[in-house]
Amino acid sequence: MRRAALLALGILALQACATAQPTAPPAPHATAPPGTVPGTVEPPPAVPRPRQALAAPHAERARRLESDGRLRAALLEWKIARTIDPEDPAARDAEATLAARIEALVTERVTEARASLQRGAHVEARRRLLSALALDPSNATAFGMLRHDVKDVEFVLHTVRPGESLGSLAQRYYGDRSRLEVIWETNQLPPRRGLTVGTVLKIPEIPGVPFHGPSRRRPPPPPEPGREDVAKPAPVPEPPAAAPGPAPAPAPEAPPEVNPLLAEAREAAEKREYTVALADLDRFLGQNPGHEEGVELKKLVLYRQGQALLEQKNYGDSFRTLSVLARLQPDYEDVATLLQQARRSATDRHYQEGLRLFRAERLEEAIREWRIVLEFDPEHGNARRNIEQAERLQRGLERRRNR
Numbered sequence: 124m125r126r127a128a129l130l131a132l133g134i135l136a137l138q139a140c141a142t143a144q145p146t147a148p149p150a151p152h153a154t155a156p157p158g159t160v161p162g163t164v165e166p167p168p169a170v171p172r173p174r175q176a177l178a179a180p181h182a183e184r185a186r187r188l189e190s191d192g193r194l195r196a197a198l199l200e201w202k203i204a205r206t207i208d209p210e211d212p213a214a215r216d217a218e219a220t221l222a223a224r225i226e227a228l229v230t231e232r233v234t235e236a237r238a239s240l241q242r243g244a245h246v247e248a249r250r251r252l253l254s255a256l257a258l259d260p261s262n263a264t265a266f267g268m269l270r271h272d273v274k275d276v277e278f279v280l281h282t283v284r285p286g287e288s289l290g291s292l293a294q295r296y297y298g299d300r301s302r303l304e305v306i307w308e309t310n311q312l313p314p315r316r317g318l319t320v321g322t323v324l325k326i327p328e329i330p331g332v333p334f335h336g337p338s339r340r341r342p343p344p345p346p347e348p349g350r351e352d353v354a355k356p357a358p359v360p361e362p363p364a365a366a367p368g369p370a371p372a373p374a375p376e377a378p379p380e381v382n383p384l385l386a387e388a389r390e391a392a393e394k395r396e397y398t399v400a401l402a403d404l405d406r407f408l409g410q411n412p413g414h415e416e417g418v419e420l421k422k423l424v425l426y427r428q429g430q431a432l433l434e435q436k437n438y439g440d441s442f443r444t445l446s447v448l449a450r451l452q453p454d455y456e457d458v459a460t461l462l463q464q465a466r467r468s469a470t471d472r473h474y475q476e477g478l479r480l481f482r483a484e485r486l487e488e489a490i491r492e493w494r495i496v497l498e499f500d501p502e503h504g505n506a507r508r509n510i511e512q513a514e515r516l517q518r519g520l521e522r523r524r525n526r
Contacts, residue, residue: 174207174208175208175211177207177208177487178205178207178214179488180491181200185197185198185204185221191437194225194228195257195258195259197221198218201218204218226259229255229262232251232258233252233255233262233264233265236249236251237268239251240268240273242304243302244308245329246386246387247308248272249269249273252265253387253399254399277327278326278386279296279325280325280326281296281325282321283319283322283324284320285320289306290303292306292326293305293306296326296334297332297333297334298333298335299332302332306324306326309325309327311394384403384407384410387403388417388420389420392427395427395431397424397431400420400424401421401425405421418451425445426448426456429448429465433468436468438468438472441461445461445465469499473493474492474496476492477490477492477506480492481509481513486513489509493506493507
């Protein structure tokens with residue numbers, strides 16, 4: 124018994140010495156609880172089950188992701204925690220609650236998409252379905268509707284002039300004032316407000332509805348095989364040249380067509396739906412590799428998402444997002460400065476969390492946090508020394524339990 128007490132006091136002395144070193148983590152103070160006799164050795168704290176200790180970081184990460192609104196990523200973390208420790212009832216209940224929440228949101232998005240399709244608003248329907256698939260990529264209903272029901276929509280751009288309204292634009296382009304909701308939903312306009320002169324609106328074509336937009340020139344059909352010998356009609360003689368007069372005014376150029384995926388990505392970025400915007404851009408760039416406008420928009424979305432995550436103190440995800448941007452263009456804006464700030468903040472957060480866990484004598488979790496620090500900063504000497512000290516204490520406690 125005297126030998127065990129001396130060993131325990133030696134471990135506490137090692138922790139006290141660690142506090143005197145500027146580079147080592149502060150160890151918990153060895154103060155005797157009220158009502159105990161000074162000099163007695165308290166039993167070691169309850170050690171969590173190995174599976175529980177391994178699952179704890181994933182559970183903590185899941186809670187943080189869910190609070191940030193990243194439901195799909197949070198659900199994946201809960202699944203990992205449950206796979207590691209199937210006996211944890213709190214993780215089981217949290218996973219079931221979050222899965223039900225995601226299912227309800229997906230059902231709501233799909234219902235809204237169906238309503239948009241009934242109104243002919245294919246752009247809005249696509250946006251709702253992409254939002255549903257961002258929550259549940261395996262949802263067969265949303266994927267099927269996006270593939271079979273939502274049609275590719277072409278746009279024309281219209282600059283609002285004085286006296287124009289949504290109803291007059293619907294009458295002009297569709298011949299039906301009741302189609303004004305399609306223009307309203309496509310451009311995400313505020314309710315019950317007039318149009319601002321000079322605003323550029325996207326006027327989408329509605330499949331099956333006559334569209335009175337600028338005419339598009341189509342290439343002539345190729346000749347049928349084996350029909351090259353068909354006699355061609357005699358050329359029509361040109362009329363005599365008219366007397367020279369004033370040159371006719373040039374016809375107005377048709378506005379450029381906008382790719383729907385690119386337009387939706389830009390809209391999602393403006394609404395700060397960066398995950399949806401990046402999904403649209405990845406799909407667009409998969410079809411159009413190296414598209415200059417698409418690549419530049421992706422850089423902008425990554426930059427804004429990295430900034431937003433940094434402001435939300437989600438330093439780890441901010442660092443990962445900005446790292447993608449830095450690989451695309453290392454000198455983009457101040458990405459190097461933001462990347463350094465995100466790395467430093469993430470490192471400090473995990474380092475301090477490791478100290479907190481160390482003081483609570485949760486050594487395995489503290490070691491895990493300090494290893495994350497080394498992932499962000501492999502040269503972090505304090506984290507490396509703290510891991511070594513915590514592992515020595517673990518070995519000492521293990522030897523004590525085995526005696």
